[in-house]
Amino acid sequence: MRIKAQIGMVLNLDKCIGCHTCSVTCKNTWTNRPGAEYMWFNNVETKPGVGYPKRWEDESHYHGGWELNNKGKLQLKAGNKLNKIALGKIFYNPDMPELDDYYEPWTYDYQTLFGPEKKHQPVARAKSQITGEFMDLKNGPNWDDDLAGSPNTFDQDPNMKNIETDIKANFEQAFMMYLPRLCEHCLNAPCVASCPSGAMYKRDEDGIVLVDQERCRGWRFCMTGCPYKKVYFNWRTNKAEKCTFCYPRIEEGMPTVCAETCVGRIRYIGAMLYDADRVAEAAEEPDDTKLYESQLSLFLDPNDPEIIEQARADGISDEMLTAAQNSPIYRMAVTEKIAFPLHPEYRTMPMVWYVPPLSPIMNYFEGRDSINNPEMIFPGIDEMRIPVDYLASLLTGGNTEAIKAALYKLAMMRLYMRARTSGKDFDVEKLGRVDLNERSATSLYRLLAIAKYEDRFVIPTNHKEQVEDGYAEQGSLGYDECQGCTLAPQHSSMFRKAEAGKSTAEIYAETFYGGIWRD
């Protein structure tokens, strides 16, 4: 056994309102640079929907993630080493998504809005940020947000393939949910395994997956290796970039930007201990529907004295151990089993987990006899085959029982708290049916519904001061001396004006007009 620590995230989809605040703050922090315009390290998708890039879940097309070969051993779906060399895939990567699978980034021709007065209202036309030419917008980020364009894009969702029921016929009753997505920082990361240059790596201390910008040679196999399509290619620097899990913040014990700014308080960050020696073995579980449980078996109980002793021997800091013992992630994923990994069937052992949404199902029953008989919700969950099948296809590799158990538990917790706050009678024996008692139901309610900052984020500080040569890390963690990592070049006109002696107010009036930058 070799114990390693991993920082992970859980997203409570029940409370996600799809406001895109996480995406926007992430973009402002990390990807508002030339060459990175099309990248969203964090994005929020409406499900069912095509997603970003289009149909990213269709691995028969993109060949991301792992598969088992004839001998039952793990193998990259994009082809083993021999296959990649023999077919010359280094000259042309057949599985790579194109820019149009994401979208062509654009800005607007704002200058036309400031011309002389004309008969007609001037219109700012979209202009490509790559070619600078005017373009007709046919696609963009979140083009199918809130089921816009459905049912045209609806049935393009690869998860729908697994569901036999005719979706269109049931469209009126269809459910909708939001799926915020970021890099999964997988335990068995296929992007790391795909990188020919060895530029991608997992940090030993917290498992964050990073691209060493100095060693990246732009071969692009990471992009195709990642089944979640969360590694991007910067067309300007010709290197791969991805979500960094905001490591500079995590090192200081602060949550990631997306988690910090989440208005719905849906994100939880914490530590997990896992057995690194068993990762490959767990990922080789032949049955797709058992992969979720197989991944669960990797996580170690941080309160077990034997585990603590072994963890210390393996160099895990006391702070990390304490964080793992108080981890909200461990509680939701392992103890309560209400959080699930995204597409475990990709065999990547992802570490961003999701609490399935109960609300679409509750809403369906609200206003029916469920008001009079709250217990109706349980047969209701069984009856709602489409959402449950869909969630199972998304989160458990088809294991509907695990999803149902989590939904029962969430529903029971709600019924209990509803009865308690409205002063109604509640037979607490019923809590036992879903492995809860009064105490654990209350604390789960506090964790999920109240979601205090200190309950959501239990992040150990990373002892960077103990790293021998911090300078040697330069360039291997984030981005190299790329243009645009600082906004100075983009806003140099303002600096020139300041040097010419203009006041801040004057510069503001000249360059910032009604929320639109002019330069």
Place this chain on the structure above:
Amino acid sequence: MIASHPFQFFLWAIYPYLMLGSFVFGTIIRFAFFHPTVTAKSSELLEKKTLMVGSIMFHVGIIGVFFGHIIGVLIPKAWTDALGISDEFYHHIIAMPAGAFFGILATVGVYILCFRRFHDHRVFHASSTGDLVVIVALTAEITLGMLSSFVAGPINPDFNYRTSLAIWVRQIFMFHPDFRLMLQVPLMFKFHVIFGFMIFGAFPYTRLVHALALPWQYVYRRFIVYRRRPQI
């Protein structure tokens, strides 16, 4: 002799060393001090369909052509003669068919890539001046090479590169080139050689360096890489 042909002497005894020196020292400097800038510089994200045909044809072709040059130029005629391989057999059974096969692949490939680089708006706008120069230079050099082998060669039946040009190339690596060997070489071959050395000279400063950054270590390394910094 040198005094009477100063320009020829420069071209065939000095210029190759200038270019090779630039190649060697430029490569060392690029990898030692600018190694993060060495990338494959792929534009596959921006355009994929034409790239598939162009890139595969070009790369397979150019690698074949590269080894063809090594075999043709570096193996002395005496060795093949000793093995009993006749000139006739060497040229018509080995060199010409293989050269034609890889040469045509490289030529068609490079023309497709050149067309793509200038014709596709996204690729063109994302290109640096260096990228544009490189693709034009490669197109020109490959064209010159094909014209030498399949036009200039056949119309000068008396010329055998293995008894003149190849010896001169080997002499360059032994540091005593005899420039007189190059004087009777057909013009097309001369252009091909001069231009080829120029590309070698420019090689380290352009995107071409990616050819020297092949990721061999991937073949034997383990899949998941963990990095741990040395602790105090």
